[in-house]
Amino acid sequence: MANKNWDQYHDYEGLDKLLTAQNLRSDKAGNPVHDEMLFIIFHQVYELWFKQILFELDDIQERFSSNVVDDRDMQPVLGYLNRIAKILHNLVSMMDILETMPPQAFVDFRQYLGTASGFQSWQFRLVEMRLGLRREDRVSVFHGEFDDELRAESKKTIKDAEKYPSLFDQIDGWLSRTPFIDNQDYKFWEEYRNAIHNILDERIKETQSLSGDALEKELKTIEKTRQKFSGIFDKEKHAEAQENGTWRMSLKALQAALFITVYSKEPILQGPNQLLKLITDIDSLLARWRYRHALMVQRMVGMGAGSGGSSGYDYLMRTVENHRIFSDLFALSNFLIPTQALPALPDEISQKMSYNYSSEEKAA
Numbered sequence: 001m002a003n004k005n006w007d008q009y010h011d012y013e014g015l016d017k018l019l020t021a022q023n024l025r026s027d028k029a030g031n032p033v034h035d036e037m038l039f040i041i042f043h044q045v046y047e048l049w050f051k052q053i054l055f056e057l058d059d060i061q062e063r064f065s066s067n068v069v070d071d072r073d074m075q076p077v078l079g080y081l082n083r084i085a086k087i088l089h090n091l092v093s094m095m096d097i098l099e100t101m102p103p104q105a106f107v108d109f110r111q112y113l114g115t116a117s118g119f120q121s122w123q124f125r126l127v128e129m130r131l132g133l134r135r136e137d138r139v140s141v142f143h144g145e146f147d148d149e150l151r152a153e154s155k156k157t158i159k160d161a162e163k164y165p166s167l168f169d170q171i172d173g174w175l176s177r178t179p180f181i182d183n184q185d186y187k188f189w190e191e192y193r194n195a196i197h198n199i200l201d202e203r204i205k206e207t208q209s210l211s212g213d214a215l216e217k218e219l220k221t222i223e224k225t226r227q228k229f230s231g232i233f234d235k236e237k238h239a240e241a242q243e244n245g246t247w248r249m250s251l252k253a254l255q256a257a258l259f260i261t262v263y264s265k266e267p268i269l270q271g272p273n274q275l276l277k278l279i280t281d282i283d284s285l286l287a288r289w290r291y292r293h294a295l296m297v298q299r300m301v302g303m304g305a306g307s308g309g310s311s312g313y314d315y316l317m318r319t320v321e322n323h324r325i326f327s328d329l330f331a332l333s334n335f336l337i338p339t340q341a342l343p344a345l346p347d348e349i350s351q352k353m354s355y356n357y358s359s360e361e362k363a364a
């Protein structure tokens with residue numbers, strides 16, 4: 001009986017395939033290097049987690065694919081985004097285990113890798129792309145495009161995925177459709193802009209006590225702040241900023257993300273606010289993974305070139321900064337104002353954003 005149960009577990013988990021997939025090339029060459037096992041298992045575990053992340057993205061992106069996202073979809077979407085964030089967190093901290101490998105051990109089996117490199121992980125490429133990293137945003141590698149040297153099958157999977165909207169595109173569309181922001185009697189950005197101008201006018205009044213260089217400096221700062229805010233309120237300024245790459249998101253999406261952020265306590269905005277938080281967590285965790293990986297690479301191979309053909313550490317560090325996807329959501333913090341200066345929402349809008357039963361109780 002005990003044996004039978006054990007067999008079922010063995011079959012269910014596909015252990016025949018899983019546990020025979022660690023083939024140490026150093027062993028085969030008659031020059032066994034103990035740490036090659038860790039190196040192989042490490043990559044395999046990562047690939048399994050990449051598979052799980054893609055599986056979660058399949059579901060999330062399916063729910064976001066229509067022009068109206070069902071409110072009931074919010075709960076599973078938040079759950080799966082949270083799961084992706086937890087997996088990435090785990091992938092970052094797992095680097096500690098790989099760093100137990102002495103660089104000398106890596107040197108001892110590196111010759112057996114040939115040109116194999118995580119650079120050719122097509123699942124990692126899919127994760128990046130499905131989240132929203134575009135081909136044109138990538139740091140160039142001297143030998144051409146990132147997918148030039150992938151197997152035809154993997155290349156096709158990537159090309160096919162590029163034809164569909166990424167999570168970035170879907171979230172941009174979803175944010176742009178946020179209700180409450182642009183009504184006949186209430187326009188969020190007009191109210192918000194007025195609040196900012198009031199703050200800046202107050203600051204100008206306070207300059208009366210200044211003179212000379214200090215006055216000039218403060219007036220310049222105030223004008224710069226006014227300009228900065230106009231980038232999110234003014235259509236043309238935003239179009240310019242999109243053109244030069246300062247903003248990637250559409251104006252409507254940015255304003256909606258700001259609205260959701262500043263009024264996040266309103267019951268109906270709590271879910272969307274949580275979603276924005278999880279997206280920024282994921283973007284930040286991906287950058288942290290890139291950074292941890294780059295540091296680990298420097299520890300193993302110094303500043304030398306990678307087996308996949310890039311410049312190695314230097315290339316990887318550049319991806320930390322340049323392969324961010326949702327930087328716009330981080331940049332929104334530039335536009336926050338103190339809570340006490342936040343314009344109150346009109347009652348009608350505030351009522352609509354409350355749960356009906358609680359507003360009825362309040363009225364009774």
Ligand code: HEM
Nearest residue numbers: 042046117118119121124297300306307308309310312319
């Ligand atoms: C001793 C351990 C490792 C070393 C020395 C190493 C080295 C490198 C280097 C030098 C690159 C740049 C591309 C190239 O020229 O090869 C790279 C890319 C990459 N590696 Fe590793 N790596 C190691 C472990 C891992 C692990 C455990 C993973 C997990 C899957 C991984 C995943 C990746 C990925 C996804 C890239 C592409 C990054 C990008 O282009 O943004 N690496 N690796």
